[in-house]
Amino acid sequence: MGRYALRIFREDLASWVPIVLVIAATSALVGVCANQFAWTSSKAFGAAAGAAGLSAFEFQAVSVTVYAEVALLALFSLSAVGAATVERCRPTFALWRLMGATPGQAGRAALLLVGIASAVGSLAGSLASVPLSALLVPAFDGMAAESFSGGLGSFTPPPFSASPAAWALSFALSVATCMLGSVAAAVRAARVRPVDSLRGGRAGRRGRGGHPILGWALVACALATPLAGLPAAESAGGQLSQAMANLVALAGLLSLLAMVAFGARGVRAALRVAGVLPAAVRSPVGRLAARAATELASRNASAMVPLAAAVGGAGGILLTTARTLEAVMRRLGFSGSFDMTDTYALIGLAAGFALATAVAVLALSARDEGRHQALLRTLGLTPRGVAAAVAWQSALVALGAALLSLVPIACSSFAALALTWMFWGAPAAYAPLPEALAAGVVVWVVLLAVRWAQVRGAVHSSPAACLRS
Known part of the structure; x- marks a missing residue:
């Protein structure tokens, strides 16, 4: 073989x-x-x-x-x-x-x-x-x-x-x-x-992969992290801010692993929720794209999970942890400035790798996408309709990835809220929802460009020629 x-x-x-x-x-x-x-x-x-x-x-x-x-x-x-x-x-x-x-x-x-x-x-x-x-x-x-x-000194x-x-x-x-x-x-x-x-x-390929029991168990552990880690945070003394930030990051990491454990089942659920959008605007092409994306949940999972991990994991967890650390130190009397350059550099690194992974996964299906769009052309879909279908497919995958990213964002934000409330009676947390929305738009634009490059030849050539290739 x-x-x-x-x-x-x-x-x-x-x-x-x-x-x-x-x-x-x-x-x-x-x-x-x-x-x-x-x-x-x-x-x-x-x-x-x-x-x-x-x-x-x-x-x-x-x-x-x-x-x-x-x-x-x-x-x-x-x-x-x-x-x-x-x-x-x-x-x-x-x-x-x-x-x-x-x-x-x-x-x-x-x-x-x-x-x-x-x-x-x-x-x-x-x-x-x-x-x-x-x-x-x-x-x-x-x-x-x-x-x-003391810097490097004489090193x-x-x-x-x-x-x-x-x-x-x-x-x-x-x-x-x-x-x-x-x-x-x-x-x-x-x-x-x-x-x-x-x-x-x-x-x-209807997306039955995944381990939902393990996923829900990890989510439960993530939500219980603030209570379980409270004694350690109380005994941290002068390191209270660092201990609380570590607990927030741990809750986010557990929920990130839960998102991976859900696998194609979680991807399929996210795509079903995203499919409400074309139904709400009564777009027949959008409904067709939503159904196709849901049926191909196993293949879409290979692109969506890394994207969701970058948005919710690198972006959501790091930003929530950094902002929680800042809020705690402000309450403890620190009045200096915080340099977020290293945080944004790590987020950019994760985003670049996630987009590259998604593009690479989509590139593997280039021939199949061209044939699929050629088949839609033979069934009467116009070139403009094909473009609309590609736009909807990209939007649904991007929206599904953004919805998946809410799992680690929600768990890490909940941990920050719970910890600050238990210590000071006044909850304080930062949920990077605007950043997640902006990341979703960027993902949509990139996926749209990649998918259009895949089907552009099929749109401008004879459907029969594409089906024979």
């Missing part, structure tokens, strides 16, 4: 390029973080820091937030990419089953396909992390030292050298995360029925 998987990858190489680039970028980012940790943990760096009266641990401590965000980015992006890779080829696996392939052969081919894409991207990214680390790591440590009470760092272990770690982690993210999709591909090849690529 290996040569067949390689043939699938080679014959539609243009569609796989965005996926490979996302894997490469994520692997490079992981490699930079690994090199930073390896360099600051080396004996030469520790000796240089000790000679200047500094601790090497300080350089690592300021990077913990970056490490955590990169880990979450890698988890969401690479697992989504792995699942989307299998979902893209589900009709092919159904055809193989019709021709006599066993479920085991279909499942192994799916995993081999993910392995090829992840190995190519991870190898390129891990190699690129070596020169990037030499450029970024010393500069980052210099900027991080600005947060030290002169040793020459930077990339760690072979960091290169191997970034490659192995990227491949492993992609493979783990594709396991559930590969199992579904192995279970695909041969008759699904005759029903088209939409058969059996």
Whole structure:
């Protein structure tokens, strides 16, 4: 089955390029973080820091937030990419089953396909992390030292050298995360029925994946975080503001994991709620787009979950935590200014990776989208109607992602409200709803541009020619 998987990858190489680039970028980012940790943990760096009266641990401590965000980015992006890779080829696996392939052969081919894409991207990214680390790591440590009470002082760092272990770690982690993210999709591909090849690529893709019981359990844990963490916050003393901010972030992180656990079921529920909009404005094309988006919940989940994680996780949780920390410190008498530059930089990093992941997932379905719009043309839909359908599809996916992002936003805001009320009797919290709305609009514009680029050829050419391609 290996040569067949390689043939699938080679014959539609243009569609796989965005996926490979996302894997490469994520692997490079992981490699930079690994090199930073390896360099600051080396004996030469520790000796240089000790000679200047500094601790090497300080350089690592300021990077913990970056490490955590990169880990979450890698988890969401690479697992989504792995699942989307299998979902893209589900009709092919159904055809193989019709021709006599066993479920085991279909499942192994799916995993081999993910392995090829992840190995190519991870190898390129891990190699690129070596020169990037030499450029970024010393500069980052210099900027991080600005947060030290006495700055760098007389500290002169040793020459930077990339760690072979960091290169191997970034490659192995990227491949492993992609493979783990594709396991559930590969199992579904192995279970695909041969008759699904005759029903088209939409058969059996109604979005039943997910673990709702685990999701609701995580939501319950997130809502109980303020009460469970109250004793620790009360004993924090002078670190009360930091303890409360940590509890808010923990509640948001648990709810973010809950959103992932809901999976395609949560995506389908969000798309159903979003489908109320075209029904309210009585748009037949919008209703058709809403029904199609709901039926393709499994495929849309690969794009929507990373987007919702960026909006609700990176944007919502970080902003809520930072604003809660600011409010608590104001109540404790701090009158200085707060620098949110690093917070916005982390949000921008997450947003960029989420959009890149969504674009890569959509690029895999370029051929299917063109054929779908050509089929609508044969049924009588005008080119203007096709454009309206594309706009509605993009809007519904963006709105669904924004609705999903409300889960971590609501839980982290509730934690902030509960903690401030229990301590001072006056609740105070910041819910970044305007930012989430603005992010939803940006997502819609990007998705609209990508989808229109996919179907533009089908709109301006003969439907018969597109269906034959």
